[in-house]
Amino acid sequence: MRRRTxxxxxxxxxxxxxxxxxxxxxxxDHDVGMAANAFEPPTYEATVGETVVWGNNGSRSxxxxxxxxxxxxxxEYFASGGFESERAARxxxxxxEGVVYAGETYEHTFDVPGEYQYFCVPHERAxxxxxxxxxx
Ligand SMILES: [Cu+2]
Numbered sequence: 001m002r003r004r005t006x007x008x009x010x011x012x013x014x015x016x017x018x019x020x021x022x023x024x025x026x027x028x029d030h031d032v033g034m035a036a037n038a039f040e041p042p043t044y045e046a047t048v049g050e051t052v053v054w055g056n057n058g059s060r061s062x063x064x065x066x067x068x069x070x071x072x073x074x075x076e077y078f079a080s081g082g083f084e085s086e087r088a089a090r091x092x093x094x095x096x097e098g099v100v101y102a103g104e105t106y107e108h109t110f111d112v113p114g115e116y117q118y119f120c121v122p123h124e125r126a127x128x129x130x131x132x133x134x135x136x
Pocket of ligand 1: 037038061062063120121122123124128
């Protein structure tokens, strides 16, 4: 949040809007960074309808994968790669699907308020987990 505010101010344009246009933009154009086995910030607060952009600003490959049991009941499952279940996302990653490579971004729009817990498939055991808290 703090970093985004700084970047948005520095660029004179919303970081989210910019990333949305570029698809895989410059490393700074994201809300949540992915590097060094961590999502930064680990908890990100968004409002309903907001599109959150993850950016891989490190050198390793990562994923953004929701915990099926860790999202609001009314919410749609989400994961980089567009998988419809956590199982499919976990399996798919090792086949090269849903990988967010260095310099790439992934984005998801949150339409249902609540808490969303997610992780990175290859670095889950290293503690690479995150949380999006969506409020009205
Ligand atoms: Cu990772």
